[in-house]
Amino acid sequence: MKTLIITGASQGIGRATAVEMSNREDIGNIALVARNEKNLEETKALMNPKCNVMVVPHDMTDLEGIEKIVDKIYKEFKSIDLLINGAGFVNPTALLDTTIENFTQTFTVNTVSMLVMIKACVRYMKGKDAKILNIASTAGSTSRPGWVAYASAKAGVISLSKTLADELRDYKIKVYCISPGRCATELRRILAPEEDPTTIMQPEDVAKIISNLLEEEENCLDGQDIIVRQK
């Protein structure tokens, strides 16, 4: 049985993916990582009870602590086979209004913590047909005035995913990157508060695509920026 770690599992695409993945026969253990323990418990309650679920409250800006939580998960489940990096943060501001603090926090949560998470997991994944899926955004490859920190942090996610797909190929680790377009998440509400969430793509739609990519049979779509957008 496989072990899966999901960051950003307390809401949005992370939560929907946790629920979707818990229904899969090949997944026995799921570790849910996010800041808010109460929300993680809510996610757990929505999941298929056949899975062993470990709730791991962690603030992804605490980079030093990431290795410790990965070690803890590995000790509990004895393997790490799948990693979904979904933790995200956004605080849109115009360039002249933004602060170093905002820029740093946006990059830390969206990009740097992802890199640290991958580094910690790869030590356990080497040579074991593992898969990593990073959630970027269409904002990472198109111009978004007013979202400079978020858009450039997501561009970093796309780039690191492509690079690591090549670098980790020899370890039999596949690295995927999806870039959802408009999706009815809490994060989207910050970016587009006036939008009617019922008219756009739902987190469950993205979760199904993530699950398909993390099937063993999927063998061709790693190392590319996969746009997930409802027309």
Added chain:
Amino acid sequence: MSVGMVILAGGVGKRMHQKTPKQFLLLGGKPIIIHVLENIEKVDEIEKVVICSPKEHIEQMKQLIFNHNIQKNIICVEGGKTRQESTYIGVKNLKGCDSIIVHEAVRPFVSDKEFKSMINSKEENAIYGIDIPFTVLEGSEYIEKNLERNKLINVQLPQKFNGEKLLLAHEKADKEGKHFTEDASLFYHYYPDDKIKIMEGSLYNIKITTPVDLISCEQIYKEYIVGRK
């Protein structure tokens, strides 16, 4: 039968025109020495590995082994002033091993299968070697002698020797002040009656010595090595 391995990692980067020793340069995104260690990691027959490194790079080597989570019994020791001295130090650290494999940190493409094939061969002493595809003549300023290339061999590493005899050969060479460029010549000098099998080597088994080698190896890695299991 106990098998130990010496890895020579004495490079200081002179011929690569780099400040970083060549064993630490990146190939396909990871240090060259890590390619070697990841292949050795899969060879259960090897019980102990001794890496001979310049003193100033021992800590860096240990850190890389930790970072890449290499699961093998490895010790890092300070090498000698010459390649031969370093091998001797490595071999002394493997005293008691029935068989010793000597390898270099800058030959990243020797697969676990090739190591296993050498270790499990019935021959007590063996090297990998390939034919020489070009003409070789003897001379310095003027040609002095023709050599028959079909009688010559391009010597590669790894090489395997009887552990006890390799140690004795090095002790003798050290006492007599004799110098050899690699261990098959040294072993043959002291044990001419002991057979050293030449196993068929590989064109991919490149020793990374110059910047051009690294460029070639990047391409070979992408085209032939990744996914080779």
